[in-house]
Amino acid sequence: MFDKILIANRGEIACRVIKTARKMGIKTVAVYSDADRHALHVEMADEAIHIGPPQANQSYIVIDKIMDAVKQSGAQAVHPGYGFLSENPKFAEALAAAGVAFVGPPVGAIEKMGDKITSKKIAQEANVSTVPGYMGLIEDADEAVKISNEIGYPVMIKASAGGGGKGMRIAWNDDECREGFQSSKNEAASSFGDDRIFIEKFVTQPRHIEIQVLCDAHGNGIWLNERECSIQRRNQKVVEEAPSPFLDAETRKAMGDQSVALAKAVGYASAGTVEFIVDGDKNFYFLEMNTRLQVEHPVTELITGVDLVEQMIRVANGEPLSITQDDVQINGWAIENRLYAEDPYRNFLPSIGRLTRYNPPAEGKLGDGIVRNDTGVFEGGEISMYYDPMIAKLCTWAPTREGAIEVMRNALDSFEVEGIGHNLPFVAAVMDHPKFISGEMTTAFIAEEYPDGFEGVTLDDDHLRRVAAAAAAMNRVAEIRRTRVTGTVGNHERRVGTEWNVALQGISFDVTTEADRDGATVVFSDGEKLRVEGDWTPGDSLSRMNINGQPLVLKVDKITQGFRLRTRGADLKVNVRSPRQAELAALMPEKLPPDTSKLLLCPMPGLIVKVDVEEGDEVQEGQALCTVEAMKMENILRAEKKGIVSKINAAAGESLAVDDVIMEFE
Template identity: 45%
Template sequence: MFDKILIANRGEIACRVIKTARRMGIATVAVYSEADANARHVRLADEAVLIGPAAARESYLVADKILEVARQTGAQAVHPGYGFLSENEDFAEACERAGIVFIGPPASAIRAMGSKSAAKALMEKAGVPLTPGYHGDNQDPAFLAAEAERIGYPVLIKASAGGGGKGMRRVDRPAEFEAALASCQREAANAFGSDHVLVEKYVLRPRHIEIQVFGDTQGHCVYLFERDCSVQRRHQKVLEEAPAPGMTPERRAAMGRAAVEAAKAVGYVGAGTVEFIANQDGSFYFMEMNTRLQVEHPVTEMITGLDLVEWQLRVAAGEPLPLRQEQLAIHGHALEARIYAEDPDKGFLPSTGKLLHLAPPPESDHVRVDTGVEQGDEITPHYDPMIAKLIVWDLDRERALARMRAALAQYRVVGVANNVEFLSRLVTAPAFANADLDTALIEREQAVLFPQGREVPQEVWALAALAELQREARVAEAAGRHSAQPASPWNRLDGWRLNARAQRTLSMRLGELQQQVGVSYLKDGHELSIGGQRLFVRGTLGENGRIHAQLGERRVSAAVVISGEKRHVFFEGGAWGVVLVNPLHAGGAGDDPAGGLKAPMPGKVIALVASAGSTVEKGAPLLVLEAMKMEHTITAPAKGLVKAFHFAPGDQVTDGVDLVDFEVQA
């Protein structure tokens, strides 16, 4: 076994590998960019070495720098994690030439399966069913458009070297093909260094089911059952579970055999995933093979009781697989939710900023949290905006779902927009709860997942007010302790008056909704007036914003995190950012009278779609911004005139800058 390994990655996967290595007594070396100097994986590793600027192409993607660090630190092997260089055959070969073990498959297997087109040709020879499509080398746009017509719309354009939902576009009509192809190729070239694409029939109501395979250097190969990854948005997985709901033993065995044959065909070693598109009738098509550990591997670990990273390390060290196929079994059901810094109500736009408050649910035999960040860390625009993976397990799917609902209700994030509430709605949506799964579930459940005009419970206003009153009392008490007369009653904010009760009004705002909360001070609490109703309240504000309160006749446990003017209320699985309005403040930020369209996040301008001086309709694409490895199209808010662009393709922009001078027309 190795004495020391280098982890050529960052974030939660680097932390995940460090955890297993430490348990096995293996020293770890982390690499980091300038943006990650204080990252959690750097803090956890035994050693850490700077390898370059924030941009991945100048740090995490520079193989020579990583290998030099491995030589300098005496690391015997490199674990590539997932993403970055994990599926780069040149890097695997460079490791071999340097005498350093690559903890993954041989370069020949990566090469064979790394190209979706080549992999499909290999699977076709092996008799594995394929989705109808074009997987060849002719990349002429006119030819590909003709192939799309032959296949029949809708079609899916997909980067041959892709993964993670990047470089993929669904196209429903011929008129959309050219623009979708160009966008797909740009994103693919930037993410994978190749703009080669394939075109396939888009299967309606498909399920995305993948098989975990593992091979060793002695020629043994097993499958560790399946994962259902059907719940996606923009081709990126949101929820995963194992085993797949409705999977029969016969179908599981058939898919498992096909996956093992695919792995054996390329002499596969280590962890890999064979992905299939499955019809509702149970038929399935080979989609691709990911020659690495997957983001969602924890659900497989939870139902098998195995540590797949440990298996990777043992196999890479030349040991045989720890178990044979007949020794593997499924126990219980597991689900994984990806916690992202993104705003679901704004098209899942990534969010950046400091994690001012981060409180995941406590871990146990039933709940696991894999994360690369802690409270106080930054979510930067340079990398994937994942905060954590929340994994739950129980004896069956129904109980696992209950665990997930409870765990999400306990998850608190302040400082960046996040998808925790969205995930809570998703796991309670009838379609998901009843396992009516397909890759368009989020789109077809819009009404449930994106409710309009959400009513604010009275308790939210009451909790925000109570937390503010508690905060004020604490500040006054602390100030009194340092005053000349610490015992003076004038140091207390208890509302004492000689002949009457003290009264005041707190002004609060939530979005466009304004609320006046009347406060009357009582001997053992407060009486609040909210919307004409009176409510007796009292409580204590504890550590990390926890608040135990009596609201009328009801006792509740919640959390209120105070950050600047906001009181972030976490109550019954919901989160509300209540703003405490300063009555002495006049004015505020209004709409830009010049009609400027601002950058929603830091990024790089990729393309100008419209022309300065042109008149466009509402929703027309104006420019394309790249941020966090994805493209985001800025569209016209109304019919109007594009007066000027402030930036050219290739320019870097900061959050909130004006991108376009736009004049709305009647």
């Protein structure tokens, strides 16, 4: 077995590989850019080597720099993680020439299956059903438009060397095809150093289901069930689960057998994933093969008990698989939510900054379930604009799907992240969405269920009452603390009242709190009683309550006359007032936000790539105004209505912060 492995990656996946290597008794070497000098993967590894500036194309994807680090460290093998150089055959060739093992498939398999155009041709030759598309290289936007018309809109424009949603656009007409083609080429060149583009038919109402395969160099191959990855935004997976709630055993076996056959046809040896689009009748169509470890591999590990990173290392060491197809079972259900540094209230645009608080839920057993959190950050660390915005992958397991969802709900409510925008409220909302609960979702889920963007969660009356009861009980505890601090006034001892008004989400409840040693009973004006028990004390940022015996987890911030409480995706300003205070508060005028309707504000921290208009131009609704690049993604900002540009405040090449004014309109 290897003595030392270098990990040619960063963030959570580097930390993930280090954990398995450590378990196997293998020393690890991290590489890092200037931006990652104090990163978690650097701290975790046995040694670390600096490889250059923050930009990935000057550090993490420069083969010579990684090879220099391999030579310096004396590592016998390299695990590439995912992204960066993981599917670059030139990197695998360089390692082979240096006598260093690549913890991944052979160069030939990478070349044949890592390239999406070549893999589709091979799949067609192997009689695998594929989505209609154009497999050749596309020279320019005019050719892209011509091909798209021949295939028929809508089409998917994809980077040949792409992955992780980078270099992908959906086009519904010629104009969107031209714009999407150029943006995809730019993103592909920036992220992968390869700007080749291909086009395929975009299948409406699809489900995205993938098969995990594992092969060795001795001709053995198995499939480790499937993962459902249908909930996506901008073609980037957000929620994954294993197994799929849609497949039956017959379809699962057919997809698995076909995936292994395809892998064997190219001499595959390592962990890999075959991705399919599956329609409502369970017909499946080959999309691509990812010749690397997938981001969502933890859910497969949770239902099979197989450590995929360990298996990759053993295969790279020349060992035959110790697992047969008969050994692979489905034990329970697992769900993964990807925590991203992005603002769901701003159409999921990236967010950067310092993690002023980062407190994930404890890993391990939680009731009948399990919590796992794969992460690469820490409290006080920086979320950089240079890399993918993923912070962590929160995974839960339980014997049933319903159980895994419930464990996930409580884990999400317990996950504290402050200092940046993040998508915790959104994924919490998904866990409560009827379509997700029923398992009847498609890749159009976000577009269909949130057509105007995510605007937060509105809790139903029962849940609001539970939160109101908890707030009333917490307020009583806070008031007791306050009276002890302020003491007496003259000969009068301060007393905590029992009657309160709790206002939240536009609804007001008059309640009475009846306290005892073990908790409080909150009585609503209509006679309903809720028993509240918990150990929250003022200053705690997390409150774990039981309301009538049912758990309720709240993130807590103190505000004037109440609390800011966050739970199940809802962000609530909760005012707890005496009856007289509530009466007077109702007379206060509402403060209106400033008018920004004549300003184009930068929706995220990023770099202005280009400005498409000039001062004095008349613009139409939907017209492109400028392009902002952040976290390897290009974002085209468009006019929301007709107007005339009166002033432009930013030029190409400038870096802007959130809400900086890019241009003004008459």
